[in-house]
Amino acid sequence: xxxxxxxxxxxxxxxxxxxxxxxxxxxxxxxxxxxxxxxxxxxxxxxxxxxxxxxxxxxxxxxxxxxxxxxxxxxxxxxxxxxxxxxxxxxxxxxxxxxxxxxxxxxxxxxxxxxxxxxxxxxxxxxxxxxxxxxxxxxxxxxxxxxxxxxxxxxxxxxxxxxxxxxxxxxxxxxxxxxxxxxxxxxxxxxxxxxxxxxxxxxxxxxxxxxxxxxxxxxxxxxxxxxxxxxxxxxxxxxxxxxxxxxxxxxxxxxxxxxxxxxxxxxxxxxxxxxxxxxxxxxxxxxxxxxxxxxxxxxxxxxxxxxxxxxxxxxxxxxxxxxxxxxxxxxxxxxxxxxxxxxxxxxxxxxxxxxxxxxxxxxxxxxxxxxxxxxxxxxxxxxxxxxxxxxxxxxxxxxx
Amino acid sequence: xxxxxxxxxxxxxxxxxxxxxxxxxxxxxxxxxxxxxxxxxxxxxxxxxxxxxxxxxxxxxxxxxxxxxxxxxxxxxxxxxxxxxxxxxxxxxxxxxxxxxxxxxxxxxxxxxxxxxxxxxxxxxxxxxxxxxxxxxxxxxxxxxxxxxxxxxxxxxxxxxxxxxxxxxxxxxxxxxxxxxxxxxxxxxxxxxxxxxxxxxxxxxxxxxxxxxxxxxxxxxxxxxxxxxxxxxxxxxxxxxxxxxxxxxxxxxxxxxxxxxxxxxxxxxxxxxxxxxxxxxxxxxxxxxxxxxxxxxxxxxxxx
Ligand SMILES: Nc1ncnc2c1ncn2[C@@H]1O[C@H](COP(=O)(O)OP(=O)(O)O)[C@@H](O)[C@H]1O
Ligand SMILES: [Mg+2]
Numbered sequence: 001x002x003x004x005x006x007x008x009x010x011x012x013x014x015x016x017x018x019x020x021x022x023x024x025x026x027x028x029x030x031x032x033x034x035x036x037x038x039x040x041x042x043x044x045x046x047x048x049x050x051x052x053x054x055x056x057x058x059x060x061x062x063x064x065x066x067x068x069x070x071x072x073x074x075x076x077x078x079x080x081x082x083x084x085x086x087x088x089x090x091x092x093x094x095x096x097x098x099x100x101x102x103x104x105x106x107x108x109x110x111x112x113x114x115x116x117x118x119x120x121x122x123x124x125x126x127x128x129x130x131x132x133x134x135x136x137x138x139x140x141x142x143x144x145x146x147x148x149x150x151x152x153x154x155x156x157x158x159x160x161x162x163x164x165x166x167x168x169x170x171x172x173x174x175x176x177x178x179x180x181x182x183x184x185x186x187x188x189x190x191x192x193x194x195x196x197x198x199x200x201x202x203x204x205x206x207x208x209x210x211x212x213x214x215x216x217x218x219x220x221x222x223x224x225x226x227x228x229x230x231x232x233x234x235x236x237x238x239x240x241x242x243x244x245x246x247x248x249x250x251x252x253x254x255x256x257x258x259x260x261x262x263x264x265x266x267x268x269x270x271x272x273x274x275x276x277x278x279x280x281x282x283x284x285x286x287x288x289x290x291x292x293x294x295x296x297x298x299x300x301x302x303x304x305x306x307x308x309x310x311x312x313x314x315x316x317x318x319x320x321x322x323x324x325x326x327x328x329x330x331x332x333x334x335x336x337x338x339x340x341x342x343x344x345x346x347x348x349x350x351x352x353x354x355x356x357x358x359x360x361x362x363x364x365x366x367x368x369x370x371x372x373x374x375x376x377x378x379x380x381x382x383x384x385x386x387x388x389x390x391x392x393x394x395x396x397x398x399x400x
Numbered sequence: 401x402x403x404x405x406x407x408x409x410x411x412x413x414x415x416x417x418x419x420x421x422x423x424x425x426x427x428x429x430x431x432x433x434x435x436x437x438x439x440x441x442x443x444x445x446x447x448x449x450x451x452x453x454x455x456x457x458x459x460x461x462x463x464x465x466x467x468x469x470x471x472x473x474x475x476x477x478x479x480x481x482x483x484x485x486x487x488x489x490x491x492x493x494x495x496x497x498x499x500x501x502x503x504x505x506x507x508x509x510x511x512x513x514x515x516x517x518x519x520x521x522x523x524x525x526x527x528x529x530x531x532x533x534x535x536x537x538x539x540x541x542x543x544x545x546x547x548x549x550x551x552x553x554x555x556x557x558x559x560x561x562x563x564x565x566x567x568x569x570x571x572x573x574x575x576x577x578x579x580x581x582x583x584x585x586x587x588x589x590x591x592x593x594x595x596x597x598x599x600x601x602x603x604x605x606x607x608x609x610x611x612x613x614x615x616x617x618x619x620x621x622x623x624x625x626x627x628x629x630x631x632x633x634x635x636x637x638x639x640x641x642x643x644x645x646x647x648x649x650x651x652x653x654x655x656x657x658x659x660x661x662x663x664x665x666x667x668x669x670x671x672x673x674x675x676x677x678x679x680x681x682x683x684x685x686x687x688x689x690x691x692x693x694x695x696x697x698x699x700x701x702x703x704x
Binding site for chain 2: 084085086105106107108111112113115116117119120121122123132133136137180181184
């Protein structure tokens with residue numbers, strides 16, 4: 001069948017085809033060997049009856065960069081604070097190199113934290129801030145001096161050693177905080193929204209620097225953020241948290257292309273969702289009758305869906321638009337999933353243009369297209385009739 | 401009328417009020433005291449000469465000015481009654497302020513660490529004594545400390561002593577009274593500083609390997625120094641000039657400068673010497689204030 005061929009071609013043309021990565025069981029560690037550096041087992045923390053962290057379990061390999069992503073109030077900071085020792089879990093274990101650290105006092109843990117508002121000591125100079133942890137570790141004067149110089153060079157703060165925190169810019173303060181938390185070479189570095197206070201440009205360059213530092217020092221980082229672009233940029237794996245639970249722990253690609261639930265699909269990125277009922281099962285192909293988009297063909301998901309009521313989800317950039325009329329192009333004419341509608345909204349965003357298409361069923365879908373040419377020859381206008389089409393492979397099947 | 405004019409005129413008037421207040425109730429009276437301190441004692445009404453008579457003409461005023469002298473200040477220096485009073489006042493103030501800091505700091509620290517909703521109640525408890533007049537509270541202490549007072553009765557009943565102990569008119573009673581009276585003035589500024597301190601700083605210190613004691617000594621305490629300075633000044637300065645507490649609770653062998661002043665003024669009717677002693681006391685108390693001001697200014701400049 002032509003459509004199937006097309007679908008396959010589409011997959012093959014996509015660089016770094018996801019099929020292999022998406023097929024892996026996601027909770028396993030990439031290249032896992034033996035003991036993880038940190039194992040969190042069923043950790044629970046309640047504040048006055050409300051479970052801020054509700055049974056979180058995860059493993060982190062040494063050298064990994066893990067992001068905890070979730071909406072505000074979902075328990076990210078609480079989880080991090082338990083790892084740092086500022087909160088004691090009500091239930092569960094936290095094994096660092098096999099040792100349960102749940103009851104170890106903060107100053108005795110080989111873990112350091114970079115605080116959300118940096119928490120720099122206002123009465124100490126940049127140098128003394130960075131040296132603070134080294135002095136507590138009982139290093140000699142010469143060692144401290146060398147290490148501070150090394151850290152100052154690493155975060156590019158040369159010449160500012162004598163300044164006080166209030167004489168620094170936001171970006172510089174952020175660097176001091178990073179240097180201070182790295183100075184002791186912790187086995188695990190916790191970063192609580194380390195870039196939230198920076199403006200966009202600075203945040204992006206700092207993300208690159210964070211990754212560079214992490215790779216160079218071979219340390220293990222856990223970063224908390226509510227910014228999904230940031231999580232995707234810096235992290236090897238992302239743990240998505242919702243209401244105290246770990247909703248999914250996966251690579252950025254898995255998370256985006258194979259979200260495990262509708263909530264995750266809608267939280268990470270933009271997505272169109274069509275609710276419907278499974279009508280027929282062929283080999284590796286399901287037919288779903290939807291209310292808003294007619295009958296859709298979808299690939300069978302890896303984890304078989306038990307219920308008949310499902311949601312078919314598809315990302316806006318995976319919807320293709322074509323002009324309607326006599327010169328209907330071959331691809332759209334033979335596409336399995338083919339909808340028609342009228343452009344109801346156009347937002348030009350620079351690299352992409354985002355369209356809203358009002359389908360004939362009345363439902364509105366979002367489609368986004370790369371602006372691959374300077375001139376607007378490919379653009380669609382408001383009110384224009386278009387065909388919206390997509391392949392079965394690009395759909396994700398979810399529980400309603 | 402422009403909006404600016406509407407807003408600036410009352411604003412300017414409001415800014416003048418504190419200056420007016422200072423001039424009227426501090427500078428003018430201080431001028432009188434200063435003038436009396438340069439006069440001679442006399443058996444008259446008022447009990448000093450010269451007395452300015454503005455109706456007597458310029459020549460008379462000139463004579464009066466010429467009659468002013470620094471004799472009283474010379475007397476202050478030459479008679480060690482005054483010197484000893486000043487020294488005793490300073491000594492009592494230093495010791496009391498030290499004890500107040502030692503007692504007040506842990507209380508303020510504990511208050512600042514209470515759950516939010518308890519902090520208001522703790523604050524009320526600190527302030528509640530102010531609802532009763534200070535004098536009444538000191539008289540209550542006399543009642544407690546006297547020969548057959550509450551303290552001795554309790555001690556006797558518990559068989560801790562076989563004879564009533566002399567508490568009243570001792571140094572201990574005076575220090576007790578001072579510390580009792582001034583404790584809120586030490587606690588409140590300390591509490592204000594500690595309560596608004598960012599707890600994340602202490603967590604950061606612990607995170608970097610500081611033991612709880614080091615966290616306190618290297619982070620909490622240095623950052624609470626502005627509160628310490630405010631509390632110390634708020635206690636030290638009035639204690640130096642304290643009169644009522646030593647007069648009612650201490651023995652009569654050594655006098656604080658406030659008592660000496662009172663003696664000169666009311667018993668000896670020597671207004672000029674009393675005034676000179678007061679002027680000197682004021683100058684003495686300006687020193688810690690100036691030091692405090694300098695420190696604050698330096699801190700401010702460092703920030704810039
Ligand atoms: N010390 C605390 N006392 C009471 N409730 C808390 C405390 N810390 C966090 N919480 C609650 O726990 C939940 C999770 O908070 P937090 O971990 O800070 O979320 P996030 O960092 O993901 O925004 C929130 O509902 C918050 O109000
Ligand atoms: Mg948070």
